[in-house]
Amino acid sequence: MRSVNINNKCQRIRTWLYTVIENRIGFGAGWVQNHIAGCPRCQQRLASVGKVALAISIIKSQPHNLDLWMRANTKAIGVLKHSLRNCPKAEKLKAVLPEPKVFEKCFKYKNSIANTAACIAIVFLMKVGVFSSMNKFQSESEKIVRQYYTSQIGEDLADEIFSA
Amino acid sequence: MSGKAYSYELILDFAIPESLSGTQRWVLSAMRRHGLGLVTMLWRILGNEQDVCDAYQETFLKLAHYQGGQRPEHIKAYVFRSASNVAISMLRRKIIERKNLSEISNAGNEIKSPANELDSKSLQQRLRSDITRLPEHLRNVVILHDLGDLPYCQVGKVLGITEATARVYRCKAIQLLSVWMSKEEQ
Numbered sequence: 001m002r003s004v005n006i007n008n009k010c011q012r013i014r015t016w017l018y019t020v021i022e023n024r025i026g027f028g029a030g031w032v033q034n035h036i037a038g039c040p041r042c043q044q045r046l047a048s049v050g051k052v053a054l055a056i057s058i059i060k061s062q063p064h065n066l067d068l069w070m071r072a073n074t075k076a077i078g079v080l081k082h083s084l085r086n087c088p089k090a091e092k093l094k095a096v097l098p099e100p101k102v103f104e105k106c107f108k109y110k111n112s113i114a115n116t117a118a119c120i121a122i123v124f125l126m127k128v129g130v131f132s133s134m135n136k137f138q139s140e141s142e143k144i145v146r147q148y149y150t151s152q153i154g155e156d157l158a159d160e161i162f163s164a
Numbered sequence: 165m166s167g168k169a170y171s172y173e174l175i176l177d178f179a180i181p182e183s184l185s186g187t188q189r190w191v192l193s194a195m196r197r198h199g200l201g202l203v204t205m206l207w208r209i210l211g212n213e214q215d216v217c218d219a220y221q222e223t224f225l226k227l228a229h230y231q232g233g234q235r236p237e238h239i240k241a242y243v244f245r246s247a248s249n250v251a252i253s254m255l256r257r258k259i260i261e262r263k264n265l266s267e268i269s270n271a272g273n274e275i276k277s278p279a280n281e282l283d284s285k286s287l288q289q290r291l292r293s294d295i296t297r298l299p300e301h302l303r304n305v306v307i308l309h310d311l312g313d314l315p316y317c318q319v320g321k322v323l324g325i326t327e328a329t330a331r332v333y334r335c336k337a338i339q340l341l342s343v344w345m346s347k348e349e350q
Contacts, residue, residue, distance in 0.1 A: 014328065048342035055291035055345070056310050058284045064207040064216070069200050071213075072220040079225055080191060089192045098200050 069098055191228050194239045202247050205312035209251040209295075211288065219254055223247040241322040244314075248307045256296050294344045302337035305330050 025032065036042045073093040077085055084090055106113070125131060142162070149158040202223065206216040226246050227236070236242040295303060301323075308319045309330070316334075320327045 011327075018331070044346070045342070048346040049338060051287070051345055052291065052338055052341045055287045059208050059211070059288050059291065059311065062208075062211070062288075064203070064213060068207065068213055068216060069203045072203050072217045073195060073199060075217045076195065076221040076224040077192075079221060080228055081188070084188055084192060087189070087192070089189065089196070093192060093195055093199070096196075096199075 190235050198243050206251050208311040215254055219250045222250045244322050252296055259293050294341050298337055302333050305333040306337045309334055
């Protein structure tokens with residue numbers, strides 16, 4: 001149990017380290033950008049790495065036909081043994097179409113979900129009394145600032161500033 | 165290809181005894197669970213629907229025949245690795261065929277213009293052919309992570325390496341690919 005915990009912690013730290021290192025010395029880091037701006041060789045390297053990334057993203061952006069999985073299943077099931085070919089599961093696979101995940105289905109409602117969540121949060125904060133406390137904090141802090149100004153520049157000027 | 169499929173069908177129906185491989189329902193479960201991911205990965209590697217179907221069929225045929233019809237311990241790892249291997253061999257064959265064809269038709273002397281350079285098809289072809297040239301350990305990581313959309317932790321599990329090693333291999337692979345791609349342009 002202890003070793004599992006250590007492993008989890010170790011894994012978390014390693015992931016965190018990668019993020020930190022990437023932020024410090026990745027392509028996005030300021031000093032790296034400054035160097036690249038003045039170094040033709042690094043510019044060339046960056047351009048070629050960018051080209052690979054571009055090619056990968058072009059390949060990834062090409063969609064296949066929606067029924068490709070179905071056709072591939074039909075073809076693959078066709079060469080499996082007889083008992084598998086005729087079972088109901090195989091029939092389902094022969095007619096299966098890719099379905100979006102629950103998260104992807106909910107994606108189009110993200111704005112309404114965010115708005116509802118924000119409203120609920122505001123209502124909750126009002127119920128808890130955070131807003132009235134905030135007003136209290138504000139008036140208290142104003143009083144302190146006014147006192148400070150009164151002690152530093154005199155009551156008349158302080159009144160003038162805070163009455164404006 | 166239908167002839168090939170037919171011959172596999174015959175082999176499976178008559179040559180392999182039913183008792184040897186059991187019910188093998190897990191093959192269909194694997195198809196249901198990992199099929200879509202495999203199809204997407206194969207499509208990105210091969211870029212041709214007919215080839216995707218062929219590679220998919222061969223992968224599941226291999227799975228059904230694994231050690232006389234036994235269930236592999238890590239089905240996902242087995243399926244993804246064999247699909248990637250099958251696809252790469254197909255891609256290599258296609259590249260050789262294309263080269264031979266271009267030699268015959270003397271189409272090898274392509275004019276390299278800026279417009280050609282930006283052609284997305286040629287960029288994809290170049291990347292695919294360069295991926296086949298990568299050493300196996302680097303290639304597997306690029307295929308599973310970049311084309312198969314698997315996160316590093318899963319790539320590590322599939323290939324039996326750590327997540328950190330997978331990241332290092334991917335970095336090396338991208339460096340090699342970028343060098344080769346820029347050399348080809350020159």
